[in-house]
Amino acid sequence: MSKKTLVIGGGIAGITAAQKIAQNGGEVILIEKEGELGGNFAKLAYTFPVLADAKMIVTREIQTAKATSGIEILPQTELRGVSGSAGDFTVELNSPSGTRSEHVGAIIVAAGFHYMEPTAYTEYSYGRSPKVVTSLEFEKMAAENRLPKGNARVVFVHCVGSRDKAKGYRYCSKICCSYSAKHAIMMKKANPDSKAYVFYIDIRALGKGYEEFIRDAMEVYNVRYIRGRVAKVIESGSKLIVRAEDSLIGNPVEVEADLVVLASAMEPPEGSRDLAGILGIATDEYGFFQEAEVNVRPCHSSKSGIFLAGSCTQPMEIASAVAMGGLAASEALTLIR
Amino acid sequence: MRLRIDEDGIRNVVEEAIGKSLTACLQCSKCGGGCSHSEEFDLTPRQVVESLLDCQDQNVLDSRMIWLCGRHCSGCQAVCPVGLPLNDIMAVLREEALKLDIEPKYEQPSLVYHKFEHCAKHRGEGEASESMVGGETQPA
Amino acid sequence: MPRLDKVAQIPKPEQIFFFKSCVASNKYPGIEACGTESLRILGVEPVESDEQTCCGGFVTFANVAAPTASMPAVARNLSLAEEKNLDTCVVCNGCWTFLNEFGHFMNNNAEVKGSVNMMLNMMGREYKGTSHVFHIAEMYYRLKDDISKHVLRPLKGVKIATHYGCHYLGGGKYSAIDDAQMPTYMEELIDLMGGTVVPYAANRECCGTGFTQIINGKDLSLDHTQRKLDSVQEADPDMLIVQCPYCHSQLDRVQQQLNFRQGVNYQTPVLHIAQLVGMALGLPVSQLAFAAHVSGRERLENVLDRVGR
Numbered sequence: 001m002s003k004k005t006l007v008i009g010g011g012i013a014g015i016t017a018a019q020k021i022a023q024n025g026g027e028v029i030l031i032e033k034e035g036e037l038g039g040n041f042a043k044l045a046y047t048f049p050v051l052a053d054a055k056m057i058v059t060r061e062i063q064t065a066k067a068t069s070g071i072e073i074l075p076q077t078e079l080r081g082v083s084g085s086a087g088d089f090t091v092e093l094n095s096p097s098g099t100r101s102e103h104v105g106a107i108i109v110a111a112g113f114h115y116m117e118p119t120a121y122t123e124y125s126y127g128r129s130p131k132v133v134t135s136l137e138f139e140k141m142a143a144e145n146r147l148p149k150g151n152a153r154v155v156f157v158h159c160v161g162s163r164d165k166a167k168g169y170r171y172c173s174k175i176c177c178s179y180s181a182k183h184a185i186m187m188k189k190a191n192p193d194s195k196a197y198v199f200y201i202d203i204r205a206l207g208k209g210y211e212e213f214i215r216d217a218m219e220v221y222n223v224r225y226i227r228g229r230v231a232k233v234i235e236s237g238s239k240l241i242v243r244a245e246d247s248l249i250g251n252p253v254e255v256e257a258d259l260v261v262l263a264s265a266m267e268p269p270e271g272s273r274d275l276a277g278i279l280g281i282a283t284d285e286y287g288f289f290q291e292a293e294v295n296v297r298p299c300h301s302s303k304s305g306i307f308l309a310g311s312c313t314q315p316m317e318i319a320s321a322v323a324m325g326g327l328a329a330s331e332a333l334t335l336i337r
Numbered sequence: 338m339r340l341r342i343d344e345d346g347i348r349n350v351v352e353e354a355i356g357k358s359l360t361a362c363l364q365c366s367k368c369g370g371g372c373s374h375s376e377e378f379d380l381t382p383r384q385v386v387e388s389l390l391d392c393q394d395q396n397v398l399d400s401r402m403i404w405l406c407g408r409h410c411s412g413c414q415a416v417c418p419v420g421l422p423l424n425d426i427m428a429v430l431r432e433e434a435l436k437l438d439i440e441p442k443y444e445q446p447s448l449v450y451h452k453f454e455h456c457a458k459h460r461g462e463g464e465a466s467e468s469m470v471g472g473e474t475q476p477a
Numbered sequence: 478m479p480r481l482d483k484v485a486q487i488p489k490p491e492q493i494f495f496f497k498s499c500v501a502s503n504k505y506p507g508i509e510a511c512g513t514e515s516l517r518i519l520g521v522e523p524v525e526s527d528e529q530t531c532c533g534g535f536v537t538f539a540n541v542a543a544p545t546a547s548m549p550a551v552a553r554n555l556s557l558a559e560e561k562n563l564d565t566c567v568v569c570n571g572c573w574t575f576l577n578e579f580g581h582f583m584n585n586n587a588e589v590k591g592s593v594n595m596m597l598n599m600m601g602r603e604y605k606g607t608s609h610v611f612h613i614a615e616m617y618y619r620l621k622d623d624i625s626k627h628v629l630r631p632l633k634g635v636k637i638a639t640h641y642g643c644h645y646l647g648g649g650k651y652s653a654i655d656d657a658q659m660p661t662y663m664e665e666l667i668d669l670m671g672g673t674v675v676p677y678a679a680n681r682e683c684c685g686t687g688f689t690q691i692i693n694g695k696d697l698s699l700d701h702t703q704r705k706l707d708s709v710q711e712a713d714p715d716m717l718i719v720q721c722p723y724c725h726s727q728l729d730r731v732q733q734q735l736n737f738r739q740g741v742n743y744q745t746p747v748l749h750i751a752q753l754v755g756m757a758l759g760l761p762v763s764q765l766a767f768a769a770h771v772s773g774r775e776r777l778e779n780v781l782d783r784v785g786r
Contacts, residue, residue: 122659164418231371236678244370411647
């Protein structure tokens, strides 16, 4: 029986799975379609609910993976074909240097997620005004020290693309409440003179330290939370006018802002349905990979020998992705041993 | 005042007319936030929906909102994340109010236009309400 | 951004049924004159009918009658276009919404269509639902290449603000050629004719006619128009372009009422898109019929001096 395992996706879930298999004597081929490992995690400046340096953590994990014997890392590589069954798959890998064929015992899919481009949200002037950015662009601005200076007002908009049957997805993306709080805190730390406003529908921060983190944003960093979904962002001269209803008092409100940050939804990775077609596994109505059983077998796909890890199954935070990577690794080891 | 949540009333009529359940409403308040007239309304669309779900039929039927909103401006309907047909909801509520003989509530009720009786009969009355504040009259 | 797939569906016919609008024809004759003449220049022959009546939307809009009461009028008017095998071109957002929406409703509701047709049969007519309804602004966008070929008075240096109108953008999510929240096709047309687009904050707001308030609650209406005009005045355009005669009448005439009531001084000329295109295509000044306009006449004359009479 072949002992190798193929891990698809070099984000934090894939890196963790590869590390755990290799540390337990297995052999791993880790493929990543981008040139660098790290995935979405590497695009962040800080983590939550503890404000730690995200770049430092992800670099450390990548180094560990590279230093562990038994992991072959193939950047710019995509899966082209799969044949065989659990314990004896033949996979075809394609990279700029050519196509190669490998025998593997198990496959772990850790394809990650994609931040939705809110182009459908024209009411938020996205794409028209350069002062309306997505949360991912905000991370980039923060990393490049381009956050508004002086007495600026920044508005954070929750649920852009999430909980929206008409233009986005029905599900809750789970992490936006927390990362918007993180962004508001980053803003206040970078520029204490600035004012931050967060428009929310419900605050969904479930996890150790999450509620405290958001309360800190409100109480320690003085971020104003207003309950109501933003309806319109209007350009007015050099400013933006944000219109919403404060639904707790039932009155329309207006905030003049210098920057509007849209918390865009987590959506399935690009080409997830194609990948599922190649692997012969099922996806759900949105394009996330379908678990065999949601509660007790979260990392089994619909096909034996193919396991799932991380946010390609559902929106999740880093800690869950790491845990799921570990679980997928142990499932794969059970199969190939 | 404590509201009493009791039997469902016109909620059922509305739901049957629009072919959708009002429970779809997320209470996100995007409707009221974008409405260009919400300053003048006593209820916002989401409050109408919540009141219907809470069986507060009288509050809704007595409001000014159902008379002022829902003229196919569609500002709320176009942004509703769950696609509730708010124009139609208001039209159904107006019909229900009329069935109960509730008078339309406009700031200046020129009922001439409403009651379907020919304008000529009420001409004097109509002009009085137009010219009360002065300025050029502009009926249409 | 305009939805190009929708634009591609608009035909470029040799003839089109030109639907007259009550407000346009009575208050601002220039809209109809420029509309027909400009279409002719662009190679589409407008066909009018003396039998056409009001679209029937107004009675619904003004709360006079239930929507079903307007449907026979809609059906009858559309049957006039159908018997000539033509599509319909309207100049008014109200006509556009009501013809489209009621037409759509009847086409998808056999029972209503049947009872409407019973009434029409008494007049010897039948409503089939084959005539597509296009707004003249949509036609202009479809014919924009022809417009750029025929511009005789380039609008160089003319600052123009736009107003689309709720009944086109909000009501038209099935058929409007542009996004309800961020439309740009009028801006494109203005660019094409050499004008300068002036943005202002209240661009997407209602003109104030809405919600039957100009009829049933004039104070609400005037308040709203005032907010809109304040924002327009801040941007200081040479003219405000509308595509609906009702918005036109509200924004043009209420300026004088507010000047009188509030002691303010609004003087912004308001033009229909057909008049703007007519001006650019070099129609005689008499056909633009600016004499019917109330506000900002001096500024309008000044614009005419600049672009040439």
